Amino acid sequence: xxxxxxxxxxxxxxxxxxxxxxxxxxxxxxxxxxxxxxxxxxxxxxxxxxxxxxxxxxxxxxxxxxxxxxxxxxxxxxxxxxxxxxxxxxxxxxxxxxxxxxxxxxxxxxxxxxxxxxxxxxxxxxxxxxxxxxxxxxxxxxxxxxxxxxxxxxxxxxxxxxxxxxxxxxxxxxxxxxxxxxxxxxxxxxxxxxxxxxxxxxxxxxxxxxxxxxxxxxxxxxxxxxxxxxxxxxxxxxxxxxxxxxxxxxxxxxxxxxxxxxxxxxxxxxxxxxxxxxxxxxxxxxxxxxxxxxx
Amino acid sequence: xxxxxxxxxxxxxxxxxxxxxxxxxxxxxxxxxxxxxxxxxxxxxxxxxxxxxxxxxxxxxxxxxxxxxxxxxxxxxxxxxxxxxxxxxxxxxxxxxxxxxxxxxxxxxxxxxxxxxxxxxxxxxxxxxxxxxxxxxxxxxxxxxxxxxxxxxxxxxxxxxxxxxxxxxxxxxxxxxxxxxxxxxxxxxxxxxxxxxxxxxxxxxxxxxxxxxxxxxxxxxxxxxxxxxxxxxxxxxxxxxxxxxxxxxxxxxxxxxxxxxxxxxxxxxxxxxxxxxxxxxxxxxxxxxxxxxxxxxxxxxxxxxxxxxxxxxxxxxxxxxxxxxxxxxxxxxxxxxxxxxxxxxxxxxxxxxxxxxxxxxxxxxxxxxxx
Numbered sequence: 248x249x250x251x252x253x254x255x256x257x258x259x260x261x262x263x264x265x266x267x268x269x270x271x272x273x274x275x276x277x278x279x280x281x282x283x284x285x286x287x288x289x290x291x292x293x294x295x296x297x298x299x300x301x302x303x304x305x306x307x308x309x310x311x312x313x314x315x316x317x318x319x320x321x322x323x324x325x326x327x328x329x330x331x332x333x334x335x336x337x338x339x340x341x342x343x344x345x346x347x348x349x350x351x352x353x354x355x356x357x358x359x360x361x362x363x364x365x366x367x368x369x370x371x372x373x374x375x376x377x378x379x380x381x382x383x384x385x386x387x388x389x390x391x392x393x394x395x396x397x398x399x400x401x402x403x404x405x406x407x408x409x410x411x412x413x414x415x416x417x418x419x420x421x422x423x424x425x426x427x428x429x430x431x432x433x434x435x436x437x438x439x440x441x442x443x444x445x446x447x448x449x450x451x452x453x454x455x456x457x458x459x460x461x462x463x464x465x466x467x468x469x470x471x472x473x474x475x476x477x478x479x480x481x482x483x484x485x486x487x488x489x490x491x492x493x494x495x496x497x498x499x500x501x502x503x504x505x506x507x508x509x510x511x512x513x514x515x516x517x518x519x520x521x522x523x524x525x526x527x528x529x530x531x532x533x534x535x536x537x538x539x540x541x542x
Numbered sequence: 543x544x545x546x547x548x549x550x551x552x553x554x555x556x557x558x559x560x561x562x563x564x565x566x567x568x569x570x571x572x573x574x575x576x577x578x579x580x581x582x583x584x585x586x587x588x589x590x591x592x593x594x595x596x597x598x599x600x601x602x603x604x605x606x607x608x609x610x611x612x613x614x615x616x617x618x619x620x621x622x623x624x625x626x627x628x629x630x631x632x633x634x635x636x637x638x639x640x641x642x643x644x645x646x647x648x649x650x651x652x653x654x655x656x657x658x659x660x661x662x663x664x665x666x667x668x669x670x671x672x673x674x675x676x677x678x679x680x681x682x683x684x685x686x687x688x689x690x691x692x693x694x695x696x697x698x699x700x701x702x703x704x705x706x707x708x709x710x711x712x713x714x715x716x717x718x719x720x721x722x723x724x725x726x727x728x729x730x731x732x733x734x735x736x737x738x739x740x741x742x743x744x745x746x747x748x749x750x751x752x753x754x755x756x757x758x759x760x761x762x763x764x765x766x767x768x769x770x771x772x773x774x775x776x777x778x779x780x781x782x783x784x785x786x787x788x789x790x791x792x793x794x795x796x797x798x799x800x801x802x803x804x805x806x807x808x809x810x811x812x813x814x815x816x817x818x819x820x821x822x823x824x825x826x827x828x829x830x831x832x833x834x835x836x837x838x839x840x841x842x843x844x845x846x847x848x849x850x851x852x853x854x855x856x857x858x859x860x861x862x863x864x865x866x867x868x869x870x871x872x873x874x875x876x877x878x879x880x881x882x883x884x885x886x887x888x889x890x891x892x893x894x895x896x897x898x899x900x901x902x903x904x905x906x907x908x909x910x911x912x913x
Contacts, residue, residue, distance in 0.1 A: 327751060352749035353648055354719055358685045360653050376814075376844070388814070390844045393875055405790020406814065410844040410875060411899070429789055431721070432653045458790055461650040484793040487778070487800045488809075495774050495789025495811040497748060498650070508797075525798050527900050 248449025249380035249423040251343055256384045259284040259311045261332045262323035263295060264304060271388050273297050278391030280384045283315040308339035319343045321377060321386045326350040329373060333359040337368045345386045346372035356432045363434060370434025376406035376426035395420040400444035402437050403456035404429050408484060408526060412454055415530035422450040429496025437467040445475050452478045452537055457511055459485030460498045464511035472518035478536045481515045481522045482529040483508045543745045546589045548631045550741030553718060559710045560737045564633030573614030576632040578607040583635040586613040588620055588627035593666060598622045603635055636737060641727035642700050643667055644708060646715040655683035659698035663727035688712060703736045719749035764831055771823045773810060780805025781910045783828035783837040787812050787846045795840045798900060804907035807834045815845040821854025829862060837869040838906035840899055848873040848881030856888045865892045868909045872902035
């Protein structure tokens with residue numbers, strides 16, 4: 248099993264005819280994803296040839312959904328067009344919309360997030376690598392060949408740290424890995440993913456990767472203590488980040504004494520979550536947690 | 543991007559929010575001229591993007607132009623918590639009858655907008671939240687419906703005249719793509735006016751494409767050069783130069799360097815799908831920092847391919863001439879084997895490859911001379 252994305256997911260790509268969209272659609276197809284349509288306004292009727300498979304382009308999400316039964320959308324359009332693209336996915340009643348684009352104005356995210364919440368669409372991102380259920384489907388840009396299918400769930404703000412942990416634990420494998428994104432406001436939180444992993448019979452243990460900024464990790468810790476019975480291992484990046492500087496991700500900033508890595512680590516440890524000092528140590532902790540559970 | 547107080551107040555003025563009359567000065571003479579034109583007692587305020595200016599002596603009063611020049615002379619160049627006051631705001635002194643607090647902000651926890659209001663202002667709002675939590679109200683704002691200032695003012699116990707000011711502050715929030723609009727204190731005067739005595743505005747850099755904002759001043763010339771090449775660079779205090787791909791992995795790399803007993807000299811993210819050119823630019827920037835004594839390149843190839851990274855390193859070393867500072871490289875993931883071979887074939891004496899992130903960080907730390 249997996250969360251949010253399975254082998255039955257029918258994926259459409261908004262912005263598939265752009266260079267990023269085309270490149271990553273080819274990779275998603277190679278990972279086994281059932282990409283059923285592309286959407287680019289004004290280009291309906293075209294067909295894009297990806298070698299072993301051709302994918303039809305529609306001018307609107309509504310058309311694509313009516314024709315193909317798509318139930319996941321992956322958004323690769325430029326920042327200024329993201330709000331319109333997501334609004335279209337929401338209007339098309341897509342259950343899951345994954346926004347890869349980096350640099351989306353935060354107020355646009357707030358507005359499309361409100362739209363999506365009102366009509367039951369789950370947003371993942373923006374500014375995220377998407378999600379992958381190895382061996383089943385990939386919606387986004389997470390490389391498929393660095394890991395295998397297994398029973399660990401992973402949720403992370405960071406793309407490359409996700410890859411690092413997936414690679415370190417590739418022999419054990421993952422049910423689903425979700426990159427929720429590094430922006431101050433994102434559609435799906437650590438808590439949403441923890442809840443889904445807790446409820447997923449295909450997931451035995453959870454890796455949670457956080458970073459400086461905001462208090463999402465502290466809130467996740469509170470949630471874990473009251474709702475999560477599966478073992479959770481965590482990693483937090485940014486102990487050496489200076490106050491007041493944005494570290495790459497728009498949301499990764501320590502403001503005054505809030506949002507520090509130390510505070511997040513302490514909050515997680517206080518509820519019994521083991522926190523690794525480095526990505527490698529985090530992987531080792533996961534191994535020991537799983538072997539203890541197996542005994 | 544955080545604005546200076548004088549920039550925030552310019553925005554306020556443009557949106558019809560009452561602020562004290564005044565102007566910004568970068569010399570004592572300019573301060574004197576502004577005070578002369580105002581022709582009333584003035585307050586001289588250091589323009590720094592940090593709190594606690596008053597306590598640090600960065601806010602002073604003067605009875606007239608001569609005093610304004612003296613006080614500006616004292617404040618200009620002042621170091622307030624590491625921020626140098628390069629300008630002062632010279633304003634008519636305004637006596638508060640009551641001090642309040644008003645802010646609109648992007649609330650990360652709820653993923654929406656929040657209004658925070660209090661009839662008591664003036665002190666740091668974090669202090670108020672602790673000393674008298676009941677005095678501070680938090681009201682979620684629907685992004686489509688917006689705010690009704692009169693209702694908010696009444697709910698917070700602010701004077702009626704604050705209602706219209708709140709409407710206009712919300713207008714600033716939306717029209718300017720702000721992440722934070724804060725007025726502390728928002729004052730009532732004895733004659734019943736409501737005036738923004740201070741202003742803090744943080745704009746969303748992601749929205750710059752639909753505004754004509756001034757470029758923020760870079761903190762260092764290296765940061766400026768990095769930005770002009772599209773690199774995400776932050777200068778830090780240590781001696782191990784760090785380059786990696788992805789913000790999370792680079793932050794993590796800085797931490798691992800620190801755990802190995804050295805201090806990172808910078809944060810540099812070459813981003814996803816980086817080309818050899820971007821890698822070469824990054825290495826060039828790092829090596830032009832005289833504080834750097836060793837370099838750590840930590841790349842996990844996801845979208846970025848390790849062969850492009852290796853080619854970038856070789857290109858940069860070729861164009862830079864003699865490089866003696868050690869460069870420790872860890873490549874893993876997409877095309878790692880090819881990348882490692884490109885580097886070993888190049889046989890550059892400065893380059894050492896280490897297969898793991900932790901091992902590479904330890905070596906870079908010890909080569910930097912850190913304990």
